[in-house]
Amino acid sequence: MRFEGKVALVTAAAQGIGAAVARRLADEGASVVVTDLQEDKLGEVAAGIGARALPLRVDVTSRDDVDAAVAAAVERFGRLDVVVNNAGGCIVQSAPEDTTDDDWRAQLDLTLVGASRCIQAALPELVKNRGNVVTISSVNGLAAFGNIEYSAAKAGQIAMTVNYAARYGSLGVRFNVVAPGTIRTPNWDNQPDTLERLSKMYPLGRIGEPEDIAAAVAFLASDDAAWITGHTLPVEGGVLTGPTVLNPALSKKEYPGH
């Protein structure tokens, strides 16, 4: 019950990673403001949590929405301690040479400026309560896995976090990042073959589940991480260790029967 008496706000919490994070924080005692564009699905997540959930329609590209969400959190629960910046999927599908300035703006506005808006709105509460922010970036922010615009926005979240951590550390506010590898969420619903192919890249032999990310977020957001700020925690089944094609052969030689 690491979050008893604490209040968290999670963006894009109607499904996937955001929903798992909201449930995990609530399971550990938090009151949770669950926000997303999809009101029906948000209602289901909130119903599963019960009286300690406040579902709100929030578009992170709208400063008014984000400001209103922070105000609603304080009005309903009296405080705000944790912000989880989870909104930020890949929205540009064109080849990089065809990407327009508007495509770039849209990707950055959702992923990078969206996270910044939430931090800006929550800062007074976070300073008051010595709170913290966990932003969901991606392994794409750390190495080349494809999609230039998405990856640049995810790397931007990491740079933003380091700078916020340095600037507000003396006030007791922490900022960290979780960088997931491939996670089984509705984002992949139409691509089961891709997921199967990707799972073979992972030394731990599987892709991740939303709960794998929720566990890492809960750690970083809790007092167990009281002296950790400005860091990026990859949660990625070992995919950042490098190309894995040779590993199974090596294992067989050194560990017969593996």
Ligand SMILES: NC(=O)c1ccc[n+]([C@@H]2O[C@H](COP(=O)([O-])OP(=O)(O)OC[C@H]3O[C@@H](n4cnc5c(N)ncnc54)[C@H](O)[C@@H]3O)[C@@H](O)[C@H]2O)c1
């Ligand atoms: N799933 C993965 O493999 C994976 C891997 C690495 C990083 N991530 C990151 O994790 C986060 C969550 O990914 P997911 O796969 O769980 O998401 P998802 O695709 O399953 O769901 C995305 C959610 O974001 C909401 N959303 C979209 N635009 C929004 C906006 N403007 N404001 C508020 N909400 C909005 C949608 O309504 C939806 O509920 C994203 O930042 C993503 O980049 C995901």
